[in-house]
Amino acid sequence: MRSFTLISALLLCSLTSESHTVEVQSGGDVTLMCSNISSTPTLTEWFRVINRTKPSCVFSMYGSDSKPSFCDGFQNGFEMSSNISTVFLKIKRVDLSDSGLYFCGFYIEGHTVIASATHLKVQDSNSVICLVEESDGMTNFLIVILGVLTVFLTIVVIVLAVKIRKLQTVCDSEYSDLQDLGSDELNYAALNFQAKPKRSRRPASERELEPHVVYAATR
Structure with a gap:
């Protein structure tokens, strides 16, 4: 059995x-x-x-x-x-x-x-304690890593914001200069494109007789 x-x-x-x-x-x-x-x-x-x-x-x-x-x-x-x-x-x-x-x-x-x-x-109770301590250590390590990443990302965002602000200021300044320059060039072009006065021809009867010229009439 x-x-x-x-x-x-x-x-x-x-x-x-x-x-x-x-x-x-x-x-x-x-x-x-x-x-x-x-x-x-x-x-x-x-x-x-x-x-x-x-x-x-x-x-x-x-x-x-x-x-x-x-x-x-x-x-x-x-x-x-x-x-x-x-x-x-x-x-x-x-x-x-x-x-x-x-x-x-x-x-x-x-x-x-x-x-x-x-x-x-x-x-084993000892192994359980070790696992708990290891888990706590890993948690603290992850917290430190997350803190460092947060600080780094914050710095990157601040630097990018400063650079964008500077670029915006430069662009605004250049745009203002272009506006002023464009106004002067337009005035200059308006002056250059003014029509020249035409010379009028006087009729022959109104022309003055030139001195020292002998005029003769023939039939």
Whole structure:
């Protein structure tokens, strides 16, 4: 029966995809639960699988009124209990070695039936502190970077505003000079384009007789 149970546990570890995860910090206590699927008293066992390759029996008990017993290799630190609807496994002062996949097995009518599984993750309290400190350090670094970028962008905006103001002043000055110069050139052109007076020819009768010229009349 034990060999068949271990084979069933190995199959569960390789095929199960419905296990839920429980996270706890090292040094604390945790209680795992699975549903009691047997309607009559039967042999119930808690199993643990480490790295999905090595299933091990942790506790076993018959029915909910009997005294649970440790399996080989396990000692104090685990407590098993059961009632009509739920089977419990309490682990005291957990450490990193307690991480793994836990599940219940019920021996019903000559077959081992596997109940729901729980993936226990034990976090080292020191590593949690380090992660918090690292996160705080990264946050402070990002704040400094954002402050530097803000100051830099502010300086760039001020410099551009000053340059635009100077260019606008120069353009206004040149435009005013062009307006004055254009007015003078127009006046000069008006003077140059004035029509020249035409010389009028006097009739021959009104011309004065030139001196020292002999006039003769012939028929």
